[in-house]
Amino acid sequence: MTDWIGKTFTSDFGWDHLESLVDIGDRMAGSPGEREAMELTRDALEAAGARNAHIDTFEIQGWERGDSRVVTDGTTQDCIALPRSPSDASSGEFVDLGYGLPEDFEADLSGKVVMVSSTVPDHYERFIHRREKYYHAVEAGAEAFVFANHVEGCLPPTGSVGTEESPVGDIPAVGVSKEVGTRLARRFEGEAVTVEVDCETPPAESGNVHAELGPDTEDELLVTSHLDAHDIAEGAWDNGSGTAMVVELARILAEREDELETRVRFIAFGAEEVGLVGSGHESDRLGDEREHIKAVVNNDGVVFGRTLKFDTHGFDALEAAAESVGDQFDHPVSIVPELVPHSDHWPFTQWGVPGYMISCETAGRGRGWGHTFADTLDKLEVRNLREQAILLAQLVVDLADDEMEIQHKDEAEIIEALEEEDHAAGMKITGDWPY
Template identity: 70%
Template sequence: MTDLTERTDWIGETFTSTAGWDLLEDLVDIGNRMAGQPGEREALERVRDALAEAGCRNARIEEFDLQGWVRGSSRIDAPGGEQDCIALPRSPSGTATGDLLDLGYGLPEDFENADVEGAVVMVSSTVPDHYERFIHRREKYYYAVQEGAAGFVFRNHVEGCLPPTGSVGTPGAPIGDIPAVGVSAEVGARLARRAEGDEITVEVECETPDATSGNTMAELGPDTDEELLVTSHADAHDIAEGAMDNGAGTATIVEVANALAANEDALDTRVRFVAFGAEEVGLVGSSVEADRTDRDAVKAIVNVDSNVFGRTLKLHTHGFEDLTAAADRVGERFDHPVATIPEQNPHSDHWPFVQTGVPGYMVSGKTEGRGRGWGHTFADTFEKLEVRNLREQAVLLAALVADLADDDTDVARRDPADIAAAVEAQDLAEGMKVTGDWPYDDDGNLAE
């Protein structure tokens, strides 16, 4: 292999390319890219065409069936009048009436210490700074379900009158159990002040049709049995442009494809680019792809999700030391910061592969504070991103993929039981069991 760092022309070409940025603008201008809806299909088609234009071969969309969800109306009736809210995707239709119970951060112990039965529970979208782990929205929702809550209100911790979205449901039961809505930090504060302990009503109207989604994919490099996966997700929530999450990641992998297509002789291993559908409703597209892929033939997966907003790349390496070493090499070669985090991160499309022992990165952008910031709100918009960041990150990731594709780069796999133990050690297993996402048996082996 010829080391990409021995050349310089591709770096200049990538840093002046408009391919990724143009695709990003196209994606956000589609509007609603919700899983299973026409805008998602249009996004998958545009990514397919962009990969083909980059020089990839066999660009295609592979479809799969999906539990659809189409937004209708939602409302909260409370003392002081109706309050603004949005339904959480995969909430069921229905009306829930009960006393408002504000559980603050919605930590597991908050649910254990409260009388939740029959209440409409409100929880924050974050956790306290001192808390050891982040608690996902779905985990909080299913604590509420288990304890007998009548309804669920998800309160944004970011100010700005921005109600947050985000799906509920489990792999086995895609539509949730109780009506669920998101409210802004301001509406949440108003509810807590005016209605704590008083009766409120949460109402959601939606449709849940059968639907179809798909994964867009294409290849570069030699036709080897072993492959590298470079992935993102093309869908987004219906309320927003989905610029950072995850138009940015999808635009980035297309820019990486352009860089590597011009240097295809630098690849010793086949690289397959995949833009998954239906990530935002439970990693559906990547789970389908993991099940139909020979995972023993996957050398590694490089999954890009919610980058560009932060300039410095942040790579969760999931305890794969060879992945940390490869990222460090790229940072050193370019004298450019690259942040690596060895911890497990089970919340994006790398996870259906990583949980089985496949080496994998979760690539995002380094930002201040916890949580999504503007993500999953109306404010995830195009003008908040910078083309400079996309281009810099595409250069680094193209070099990283070429490094991993080198025959001289070994990437050791991990036993699934070791992954399970690492997840347990981070205190993430309890929540994954609550949400139906725990794939292991009592011995840490993958369940059949």
């Protein structure tokens, strides 16, 4: 009964797939590299023993990086464009808004180039997403947006702007390192600054990779990740690790298929980094059939830390199942019941579908090396992938049990929780409020 554990402790299947993904180089949504990642993942799921491995394609707004710069009095500061920034140049008085909390944008910012940090204070009750800060700046009349990393190491951060209705943003947006941000604030506060972004925005194609195991039941579990990554790095942690986990889980569960009492569908989504486009496409495709999703087990940012973190979105049964797996293996797990309205569980969970956001415990708030040049394979350990795969494989088997009941939530319950946890206002300003 435990042979699968020993095999997993010696398996290189998921890790080999991770190496294949990072060796592609650029997996930006809509790029040839993302297409290669889809094909490699489809083939890996088939090799793992999953059935009906295929790619479902869809059209997206493409974005291709050119040059960008922050031009000050006689100097040019290093920066990188934020994906889906418009190709434009804007000038204005430079203003450092610090953390970029909602109240920091209450002033009239017309004619200003604003800079905000990539983090929030430790005492602040929630993390504020980059896009929320961007659209606060847009609403306040800013001419351009500068996103400064809070992590040392000369690492400018990336991350998309834009909305579902207007995929290309309103004002030019760039990321700068902590060091450049500190220099800008010290030397150029109140001075004239120009932000220039060159890019192309052609139509493009992305896709989701599907496969399945288990009986042909009406209900199903979704085991998911996203396979795209930002073009500036290997995307090892975000989210090569999650997709490697999905194919490793497929390998394990193919050997344990007779224990599955509910169909398990594996999906590696495309175009997550530009607005959850792939998972949104699948959620829309299912429509009312979402009621047959027993749970979404979404892997986004695993492996980097040793302790798995389960955001459970207030679903008590999901919390109990994660705790049970930790108890079964005498292994620590971290459980957070609050909502996370980001990543590929959300297009389902926003409609009341039970969903996990599974990542790992890390030091501090924010992405760390994620969304920077430093998101590379050397930061990850095969040990963590193997240990976490054991826990997550057992979790899926437990969730697939016929006796495991997981109640969906009403839309009103999700709305109430979003308002209580102070997500609603930010989601409305970013165009992510679907209700």
